[in-house]
Amino acid sequence: MASTQLKAQLNDLLNSMFAMDFLDEQFKQLQMLEDGSCPGFISEVITIFCDDAERILSLITELLSKPVVDFEKVDAYVHQLKGSSSSVGAKRVALVCIKFRNVCQESDKEGCIATLHEIRREFDELNKKFRIMLQLEQQIQALDSKR
Template identity: 40%
Template sequence: MEYGNLRRQAASLKKSLFDQGYLDEQFCQVEDLQDEANPNFAEEVVSLFFKDSTRVMLNFEQAIEKHPKDFARWDTHMQQLKGSCSSIGASRVKNECTSFRNFCGEENAEGCTRSFQKVKREHAVLRQKWESYFQLLRQAGPAGTATRPAGK
């Protein structure tokens, strides 16, 4: 497949991630940090994000089991995940973290449980979409600077 076509597919996928609310401007800022010396910087940061966020979610699941209805503890774990999402531009996951924290503030265990399932689902979907995006970029080979989707 032609490299230019792969680049266009990657750009289209990236635009759809923005249009669907999966990503925000922070992701573009991460991509802007890439240069010739470190052309895979964004992919490496995203990989570290998923490694760390998966660990945080596992710790969170353990906290739920060990400390039922300890909303302050739950909120602390979710704040950590929300911060990671904010730093990488994972908008939909971050928004679900905010919803979860709101349920914590209300001490609504059922709402927290439902919201955490949404966090996990959004996290998994984003991982899949980002993997597809970076796979296209790897297939297309090195490029110049990162580009923002139109209108962003």
């Protein structure tokens, strides 16, 4: 019974993430790759994405804190974040990355800082939801393995 309730919570969470455009069809493609032979695939992909995004956001923050900004480097990191966001289906983060790249091309430091805050907000919200999702999946696996 508890497993059924957790699965319903997980399903509701995912549905809300799609409805709020946190995720797109690419995430569904990833879900289809997970099967019995690789049950932790999604968890691993999400964990790698979140860790990598944190690292990239820290590097961008560091670059933007310097008196003279290397906008090409900032743009390269934003491009990397956009790619990884797109590959996991993190739609809102990827969309803000597109905006960020445009601001970088204008060499607008203040615009970059403002857009970095926007990406940080979007990523933090997505990361919270991903963490809840992973916790629910772990609880479901634990209950199912007891059977």
